[in-house]
Amino acid sequence: MATDVLEIRDLVAAVRQRRAVVPLVDGVSLRIGRATSVGLVGESGSGKSMTALSILKLLPPSVEIVSGQILINGRDLVPLGDAGMRKIRAREVAMIFQDPMSSLTPTMTIGRQVAEAVRVHSGGSRAETERRVVELLSMVGFPRPAERLKTYPHQLSGGQRQRVMIAMALAGGAELLIADEPTTALDVTIQAQILDLLDDLEQRLGMALLLITHDMGVIASRCDRVVVMYAGQVVENAGTANLFAACRHPYTAALLALIPSLDADAGQVLPTIPGVPPEPSAFPPGCRFAPRCRYSTEVCRVEQPSLDDPLGTGHFFACHHPLGIDQQAPP
């Protein structure tokens, strides 16, 4: 069996405080193969961005990886130091963020910024570098890229800036691209274009894609697999079609119900998820979703459900009362 591009095993990342260790990512496992995409979904504070930042070891100073493994092509990154990680970043793993304006240098032309990313990975003459820059910009969908080299970031639209970020991410020939809410700040039509581009790159370059979002609608037609996180843990992990056809975790169901439907009538009451996610310092015992779950019972409040695949279909979920299997009538 081919090695996965990314495999995360039992990752725990935490803030160490004087008296306690507060886990933000608490035992997360997931894997992504070549030319496939995984959507990582959850509300703000679910630990999805922390999981992504752990892979690149770009965690904020107060957060550290406590245990677990992060394997890129079978090699564990956790023990690597700064020098080792610099080689990994961009050459094997690249990342793009929600707001490309804050990731680009405002006083440098995009030609120079992409060239910088190219030179980090390969020597070569000035002309060769420029040729590669033009090639990268064309790959991410700039028509007439040679004319855009002298453009500054502020002269570009949000969608074009995100394309420049993707070009820089591709410069080192990364095998895994992590996209953290790459389209949240963009208009819907531009969002669709950027997602199409990511899709296309995944297929053409055989890249693995980890797409992080709070919006299930973005995942639906874009990802092969979906991993749902809640309060630092994975609560469901399944093939996209499986998940949308029959999700098992009530939290996933609640997220799915939030996707707007164009058929609904104006003025009708939208489904919401009551309450707010728990703070990492006050994760409830038992199932962490229990206080907000309409199906929760006594067992949910005392015993943490484990993430299992009881049907053997590659559909993992962590719930004592999975939907469609052991569903109790809501009170």
Add this chain to the structure above:
Amino acid sequence: MTSEASPTLEVQDVVKHFPLPGASRLGRTLRRIDAVSGVSFAIHAAETFGLVGESGSGKTTLARMVLALETPTAGEVRVHGLVLGSLSRRPLREARRLVQPVFQDAFTSLDPRMRVGPIIAEPLAAQHVDTRKQRRAHVIDLLNEVGLAPDVAHRHPHELSGGQRQRVALARALALRPQLIVADEPVSALDVSIRAQILNLMNELRRSHRLTYLFISHDLSVVRYIADRIGVMYLGKLVELGPSASVYSRPAHPYTAGLVRAVPTTDASSTQRRATRSAPVSEMASPTDPPSGCRYRTRCPIAAERCTTTEPTLRSVRSGHLVACHFPLDAPR
């Protein structure tokens, strides 16, 4: 002054140009941005009008003119029949009381150094409504109406979540019992789960206060939930206008049709990976140099010769449903 018959808001042939810096010679402006180029619509009492369009379509500039924060280059904005541009200071202040804003990012529109109580009471103080003590009681009522506990009044904005901050912004907007609330992307910065809560709250408030909303968003799926009628803007022009159900189910403008298709859904057909997609390709043309004829033609899949030469005007395709397109979709030819 105000008459029962006049609509809550009338926008008539409104134009707004911004000169580009360094582009004037001998007092003549050489280059300018045509942010809004002749837009007309009306919103009646207790109606929610959704204004949809991409960044740069001019929807925010339009909102700022309705709030009397910008003056139109040409045309008129009337609130209850009062022409905003013609008012002197005192009547303008009165008109401003009737129209209140809610912005996208409550974190930047709420003063970080003020506590929530004074933030909500400030418009009351500015308009000299009530005594200080009455205002304090009023704040508690307002917090209650937007679903916040009274003790939130003592907190600072940074201690609140994004959803709570947007509730505070709504409470502040409600303080002066306005007739019209101009909400510019009020839920775009929020998580999907919180977004639904705020939209539900806005719908409740609308019923309980008989509010009129001008609701602006780039996201059709959001507007769908709240608007009775929808206007679609493209590059400073209104390209389609009609009852929401009609605009969604049978969009007549190719641009609107593209926007409807770009909405992510989980319908069985779209959960097929890499299903054919047909969101509008490429990006909007520049408002400094809008295309001749129909402004959408540079992105339009069905553009023809006529679209380059003649600008389409709004005309009716169905009852109350207008479109500015030479070749409207789903229309008898």
